[in-house]
Amino acid sequence: MIDLKLLQTDFETISKKLQRKNVPVVTIESLQSKNELLKKARSAFEEAQATQNEMSKLFGTYKREGKDISELKAKVDANKLKINRLQQEQREAEEVLSSLVMGIPNIPDDDVPDGKDEDDNVEIKKVLTPPEFTFVPKEHWELGEANTWIDFERGVKLAKSRFSVSFGMGARMERALINFMLDFNRDRGFVEVSVPELVNRRALEGTGQLPKFEDDLFKIEGEDLFLIPTAEVPLTNLFQDEILPAEELPVKMTGFTACFRKEAGSAGRDTRGMIRQHQFYKVEMVTIAKPEQSDKIFDEMVASASDMLTALELPHRQVRLCTGDLGFSASKTIDLEVWLPGQDSYREISSISNTRDFQARRAKIRYKEGKKNRLVHTLNGSSLAVGRTLVAIMENYQNEDGSITIPDVLKKYL
RNA sequence: GGACAGUUGGCAGAGUUGGUCGAAUGCACUGGUCUUGAAAACCAGCGAGGGUCAAACCUCCCAGGGUUCGAAUCCCUGACUGUCCGCCA
Incomplete structure (x- = not known):
């Protein structure tokens, strides 16, 4: 607000x-x-x-x-x-x-570029150079099926389109990635938190998904409960209605959850593969900070997610979102886009936002500075979307015979 | 899911024959006196939101409704918590 x-x-x-x-x-x-x-x-x-x-x-x-x-x-x-x-x-x-x-979006920062949609986003920098292939690189769904890592048809059988099943090494890779990501974040001072994946209306209002975007959410019939679209919702709302002692800030958290999105309005986009699913896993970072800390922490969170991709040796770039692509609650956002050789393009794999006091005002998250109670700043970012990371690994680490090399940093998790 | 009990300030805990109760008391916390320093003791302050230059003032005793000139206190509904029973990973 x-x-x-x-x-x-x-x-x-x-x-x-x-x-x-x-x-x-x-x-x-x-x-x-x-x-x-x-x-x-x-x-x-x-x-x-x-x-x-x-x-x-x-x-x-x-x-x-x-x-x-x-x-x-x-x-x-x-x-x-x-x-x-x-x-x-x-x-x-x-x-x-x-x-x-409640339907008015956050005020964008002055350094957010003007723009209509994602085409107007501004690249900040590239990290690592996309690999040269001596053959035509395949797309991940082909690799996923050939290696029996991912089964798209059976996901549809169990639920509907935009659901998939991971098998064998595919499933193990997901689990390895989750552990790798959580450990990586923990090493950078984020406390691991495990939260509910169903939350009530109040929580979703607090972070800004409601009342405006109810169509994007899966709702439990007959209950005041929704499946979370991101761990940002429970992690940020942990502190709703609380007044935190100043010396406890910043609170840096990381959590792994499944995320559920209806993808309303995405008809026809990424219909193939596991780029855009109704259910996916994600490791999230959320920080509750004093206003004067938030800019520095934002940079740290971007760096942290970017370093994680670097550790996985995945080429990527950092992109500053323009006003038209900026989310409802964000005052500024930097996306990380990973290189997908099969698609010959960069695709979003992480999004880091500073909402400043926008969510704090909605969720009533404050801290005590001397005698005064002031609103905190809340920040969130993915590190990373697990499914898309697996996609990136399949495509970047593929060999000519269609096999996939396991990234070094993941070996100890398998 | 069934039965009973409860929900008050950071915590603990008074207040339930309706009025001066935003609310005793204790602990915690903050400032001061004392002390070489600390502890103890003593003094003072100490919930939140709105409003104002600052006040005045208004609101909040789980939430919502009702009774009343007036409700933390009475009535209704809901949520949550506890205990017993049932069920269960």
Whole structure:
């Protein structure tokens, strides 16, 4: 949630920044006027309440002293009607504002480039050079099936399209990757956390998936529970409604979970293979930080995920997302794209975001600085998407006979 | 899933014949006195959100509704926790 006070103090600046995220000016203006409306409604209501409280106290005194209360009672009753009306108005104003503001995305950082979609993202740097093949490299689904690592048809049989099954070395590689990733993150100071893969509405509102993106989520019928689309949701919401001691920050966490996404709106994209599945494994990093720490930590998280790819000897590049590709909650994001020789292109394998206080305000995550309670900054990033890492390994480590060489760093995990 | 019990400030724990209770007390924490330093002792402060230059003021005693001039206190619904039973990896 954006800070509505900013809109009050510096409407022009904030308005311009939000327009970069395609928020219409009318919406921003409406946001401000609805906020003004709420403030007026609230102060009118509170004033009437103060009067009522005062009269109620008098009421007690009169009764104790045996005074006549009929006149007072009449005044109190009249005021009560007024209160009910004002309360109703206040509630309506609250609801209108809240439903509006919950759908407003985060304000992008100034260094986020303008752009329409992923084509306008800006490459920061390449790491490692894509390998030269003396043969035509195959795509991962071909390699996966030839080596009986991945079975796409049987995944469909068990569930539906965009589900797959890993067999033998394929399944073992997944497990090895998960262990490798968690150990790698732990060495960099991230505490390993194991969390629920079902969360309630409140948690999803806290991190920004709801109310706007319900169509992307799998919901449990008859329950206030959803399958998580990323471990970012439970890991960040661990601290919802809490006030953390300043000296405990930053809290750096890593966790491995399955992730579930409906991929609504992705019809026809990556229909083949395991790039885009309804269920996939991911190792995630989440950091809860003081505002003044967050930029440095963001860089560290990018470096960490990038180093992980380097350790796996996977060529990749770092890309700065443009405004059009930036997620709802992020104020800035850097994607890591891994080289896929079979596809002859770089594909997203990690996404690291700083949401600043956007999620913290929604989830009410604060810390105590002296006597003041301040909102924390929350950051999240994948390190890495396991399925896509396996894809990258298959394609980059393939041999002419179709076999796949095991990366050195994974050998001790197999 | 069935039966009963409970849900109060960081923790513990009063308050349930409705009024001056945002809430006793203890611990923890912060500042001060004392001390070479520490401990102990003593003094003071110490929940959150909104609002304000600062106040005043408003809200919050699990959540939502109701009764009442007035509710932490009474009534209803829900969530959660505990215990016993059932079931189970």
